[in-house]
Amino acid sequence: MTDYKALEKQIQDQARQWLESGEVKYVIGFEKGDNSPVCRPVFIYKPEDAGKLAWGPLCNNNLTKYLVEEVQIKPKKGEEPDLRPVGIVVKPCDSKTIVELMKENIVPRERVKIIGVISEGTINPKALDKALKDVPLDKIAGIQILDGGDNFTIKYDGEPLSVPKDELLNGKCKVCVVHNPVVYDIFVGDKVTQIDKDEFEDIADLEAMSDEERYEYWKEQLSKCIRCYACRDTCPLCYCEECVFDRTKPYNWNEKTVDLPENFFYHMVRAMHLAGRCVDCGGCERVCPMDIPIRKLNRFLLKRAKERFKVVPGINVEDKAMFGDYDIDDPGEGIK
Amino acid sequence: MIEMDDKSDFEPKIIGFLCNWCSYAGADLAGVSRFQYPANVRVIRVMCSSRIDPQFVLKALTEGADGVLIAGCHPGDCHYIEGNYRTRRRIAALDKILEKYGLSDRVFLEWVSASEGKRFAEVVTDITNKLKELGPNPHKARWEI
Numbered sequence: 066m067t068d069y070k071a072l073e074k075q076i077q078d079q080a081r082q083w084l085e086s087g088e089v090k091y092v093i094g095f096e097k098g099d100n101s102p103v104c105r106p107v108f109i110y111k112p113e114d115a116g117k118l119a120w121g122p123l124c125n126n127n128l129t130k131y132l133v134e135e136v137q138i139k140p141k142k143g144e145e146p147d148l149r150p151v152g153i154v155v156k157p158c159d160s161k162t163i164v165e166l167m168k169e170n171i172v173p174r175e176r177v178k179i180i181g182v183i184s185e186g187t188i189n190p191k192a193l194d195k196a197l198k199d200v201p202l203d204k205i206a207g208i209q210i211l212d213g214g215d216n217f218t219i220k221y222d223g224e225p226l227s228v229p230k231d232e233l234l235n236g237k238c239k240v241c242v243v244h245n246p247v248v249y250d251i252f253v254g255d256k257v258t259q260i261d262k263d264e265f266e267d268i269a270d271l272e273a274m275s276d277e278e279r280y281e282y283w284k285e286q287l288s289k290c291i292r293c294y295a296c297r298d299t300c301p302l303c304y305c306e307e308c309v310f311d312r313t314k315p316y317n318w319n320e321k322t323v324d325l326p327e328n329f330f331y332h333m334v335r336a337m338h339l340a341g342r343c344v345d346c347g348g349c350e351r352v353c354p355m356d357i358p359i360r361k362l363n364r365f366l367l368k369r370a371k372e373r374f375k376v377v378p379g380i381n382v383e384d385k386a387m388f389g390d391y392d393i394d395d396p397g398e399g400i401k
Numbered sequence: 402m403i404e405m406d407d408k409s410d411f412e413p414k415i416i417g418f419l420c421n422w423c424s425y426a427g428a429d430l431a432g433v434s435r436f437q438y439p440a441n442v443r444v445i446r447v448m449c450s451s452r453i454d455p456q457f458v459l460k461a462l463t464e465g466a467d468g469v470l471i472a473g474c475h476p477g478d479c480h481y482i483e484g485n486y487r488t489r490r491r492i493a494a495l496d497k498i499l500e501k502y503g504l505s506d507r508v509f510l511e512w513v514s515a516s517e518g519k520r521f522a523e524v525v526t527d528i529t530n531k532l533k534e535l536g537p538n539p540h541k542a543r544w545e546i
Binding site: 271272275277278283284330365370 | 498
């Protein structure tokens with residue numbers, strides 16, 4: 066059970082202290098939305114604004130994307146770059162992203178100050194909408210969500226609702242085994258005991274399908290894709306200055322046509338570029354306007370990386386990257 | 402477009418990425434030794450099998466190739482010492498995502514050395530037969546108007 070109010074208080078105090086002492090340039094965190102209970106990212110520059118910072122199960126974004134943008138910014142001519150660290154509030158899955166970014170020498174450790182918060186699962190806003198269908202519209206922004214062990218208690222003016230966690234949680238949280246931040250300067254909350262469960266139970270049904278069924282399944286899913294590239298844009302590990310899908314010269318790898326083969330190419334190449342790096346933060350699936358289960362694509366690769374090459378991304382900075390390393394005894398005569 | 406209802410009439414188009422030092426020389430040897438093998442493979446010579454970005458393979462499948470053959474030196478024999486170890490990892494990962502699309506049977510990674518002309522002929526015969534069994538690449542339909 067997580068006491069969100071207590072965590073929120075600790076986050077605010079820490080951010081205020083850092084901003085007052087000038088240790089950090091600014092703090093990236095979450096604030097309450099205006100007309101929605103869903104939290105949105107906020108940048109806090111002044112210590113008196115630190116009270117805006119919010120914490121709750123609806124803090125879904127992976128804020129490390131802003132961190133990548135911060136370190137990639139080039140100062141204007143004649144300007145001294147401000148190299149002070151940036152404060153950031155992270156969930157365990159986001160902290161894994163930071164580990165991966167440090168491993169790839171994108172974000173130096175000294176450029177970031179991390180407030181690591183424990184998380185026992187975040188709520189999918191779409192599932193919440195369904196659960197709140199009986200709540201009057203004008204009350205929705207003011208609801209309070211409390212963690213009650215196996216269920217969430219949703220408080221508003223009327224009778225409090227009790228919804229089982231399984232109905233509300235994001236898919237990634239249902240199978241997540243890392244509930245404590247991996248890297249942090251300040252640890253917020255009480256350490257959660259490590260859970261032991263089958264990480265890949267959510268893709269078991271897809272793996273059991275025959276080739277034709279799987280092809281039909283993905284054909285249906287990928288035909289929906291409108292190639293808005295939101296999944297790429299939100300991914301903190303897609304930090305290339307020029308993306309292969311934007312480039313048309315010297316060779317146009319991906320036609321701009323939106324049809325199945327091109328969508329297939331896009332999603333496969335995106336998944337390949339994240340092979341052994343993706344930490345399963347679920348950002349791509351969260352932003353997808355067409356509800357394509359994009360995360361599943363990455364999870365197949367996560368599974369292969371773990372089972373065949375013993376590579377688990379986002380745990381240790383010292384670990385080697387999957388494609389940056391090889392082992393003479395790697396299994397696999399042929400590809401099977 | 403010619404109707405290809407009968408599977409026996411279907412001639413698969415295979416894109417073969419062959420490494421310059423082993424497999425390409427192996428293919429050359431197969432030719433010089435006059436071993437018969439199906440003419441379905443279109444060879445692209447690359448300097449090392451690790452030059453093959455999984456993107457190349459995916460592009461070939463997107464554009465309607467029925468199969469892709471990647472051939473390099475045997476592990477341990479790479480001209481660049483470690484290239485084919487890296488290929489092995491990449492293709493193992495690629496295979497996993499192709500598998501979930503039901504397309505993994507169309508990508509073949511084989512080790513063929515410069516002295517294995519006979520083996521090259523066997524490999525090509527083998528995968529041509531497999532692809533004939535499998536039928537055309539579903540993405541091919543895009544080009545049939």
